[in-house]
Amino acid sequence: MSSVLFFIAAAGAIAGAIGVVVLRDPFYSVLALVGHLLALAVLFLLLRAEFVAAVQVVVYAGAIMVLYVFVVAYVGESASSLGERLPVPRYGVRSGPTGGAGLPAPRRGVRLGAALLGGGVLIELFIALLGSGLKAIGGHGAPYSPGPNAYGTPAYIGNLLLTRFLLVFEIASFLLLIAAVGAVVLARRRGGLGDRAAIDRQESIVPLDFTRPRGTGTMAEGVTGLDFAATHARAGANGGEDGEARPDGQLQPATVGGGGEPPDGERRNGEGGW
Amino acid sequence: VSIAWYLAVSAIVFALGAVGVMTRRNPLVVLLCLELMLNGANLALIAFARMWGNGDGQVLAIVVMTVAACEVCIGLGMIVAIYRRQLPLDVDELRELQG
Numbered sequence: 001m002s003s004v005l006f007f008i009a010a011a012g013a014i015a016g017a018i019g020v021v022v023l024r025d026p027f028y029s030v031l032a033l034v035g036h037l038l039a040l041a042v043l044f045l046l047l048r049a050e051f052v053a054a055v056q057v058v059v060y061a062g063a064i065m066v067l068y069v070f071v072v073a074y075v076g077e078s079a080s081s082l083g084e085r086l087p088v089p090r091y092g093v094r095s096g097p098t099g100g101a102g103l104p105a106p107r108r109g110v111r112l113g114a115a116l117l118g119g120g121v122l123i124e125l126f127i128a129l130l131g132s133g134l135k136a137i138g139g140h141g142a143p144y145s146p147g148p149n150a151y152g153t154p155a156y157i158g159n160l161l162l163t164r165f166l167l168v169f170e171i172a173s174f175l176l177l178i179a180a181v182g183a184v185v186l187a188r189r190r191g192g193l194g195d196r197a198a199i200d201r202q203e204s205i206v207p208l209d210f211t212r213p214r215g216t217g218t219m220a221e222g223v224t225g226l227d228f229a230a231t232h233a234r235a236g237a238n239g240g241e242d243g244e245a246r247p248d249g250q251l252q253p254a255t256v257g258g259g260g261e262p263p264d265g266e267r268r269n270g271e272g273g274w
Numbered sequence: 275v276s277i278a279w280y281l282a283v284s285a286i287v288f289a290l291g292a293v294g295v296m297t298r299r300n301p302l303v304v305l306l307c308l309e310l311m312l313n314g315a316n317l318a319l320i321a322f323a324r325m326w327g328n329g330d331g332q333v334l335a336i337v338v339m340t341v342a343a344c345e346v347c348i349g350l351g352m353i354v355a356i357y358r359r360q361l362p363l364d365v366d367e368l369r370e371l372q373g
Binding site for chain 1: 275277278279282283284286289290292293296297298303305306309310316324326328333335336337340345346350353354355363
């Protein structure tokens with residue numbers, strides 16, 4: 001029974017991995033990775049790592065993959081149309097849309113090299129793992145006795161994490177905090193704190209500025225831009241034109257983020273808002 | 275099923291992820307393939323932990339998941355920032371640091 005389950009789960013994991021690499025649309029790649037993670041969780045269960053399997057399904061296949069789906073949906077068609085189809089200006093090849101077979105020659109070389117290198121990595125790993133001469137590698141693992149504190153249960157892992165690996169645990173939590181702060185800094189709407197001029201242009205200081213400093217990427221700034229008062233004055237002068245739905249159906253925020261060219265540059269160039 | 279089979283699966287998954295990192299040009303998919311490589315390593319860790327009946331490998335696998343979560347967090351933040359600056363979402367075109 002367990003060997004049947006192993007082969008089903010292993011086939012699922014490998015098929016999911018191939019799907020991630022091969023599928024052209026990033027959205028399908030993400031879905032393939034979800035399937036791969038679920039199959040891997042079954043393998044973890046077979047290896048008596050119950051807690052890790054549960055974490056894998058809940059955190060990995062649940063939370064992290066949802067993050068991926070959100071970003072794929074946000075970046076949207078530009079990501080999927082990129083795929084392998086953009087011309088490669090680096091080599092001077094402007095071949096327009098090219099399918100898999102019609103790749104410019106350097107890309108085909110890269111693919112061949114990657115396949116060779118991947119095969120090399122695979123063979124090397126096989127030699128390193130299976131040819132290691134460890135006798136226990138052919139066995140079915142250490143003896144296992146079920147129980148409330150048995151190997152792989154949450155009690156067992158929690159005991160290890162909070163006694164022997166306490167420092168690792170704390171470092172991991174700190175790393176998560178740093179990553180969360182970094183993601184907020186990277187992905188907020190304004191181009192960072194570089195826009196000091198707009199911050200300094202503000203005449204009056206309101207009490208909220210102390211609890212929520214300007215230019216820290218709050219939601220209000222995301223919607224209206226840093227120059228809150230000026231934006232509102234201009235919106236009033238324009239008869240509420242800013243922030244309305246544009247004729248092409250795109251909702252245009254009143255001011256666009258610091259980086260990049262605003263899409264309707266000519267109309268706003270005279271206002272000097274940036 | 276002996277431990278060796280699990281190790282073989284982990285090696286295959288790792289190699290597939292490596293091929294994906296090298297061939298794909300969309301940074302989103304490159305991140306996904308990085309996840310594949312981390313998962314291959316995780317499977318090997320847990321198989322070895324089972325082999326010795328020792329929980330250290332499982333704790334290390336959980337730490338690897340934490341690091342993967344951080345990496346996804348930062349990587350997706352960078353992709354969103356790249357998209358906002360209207361730079362090409364293509365790892366071959368983003369080469370300003372190349373010198």
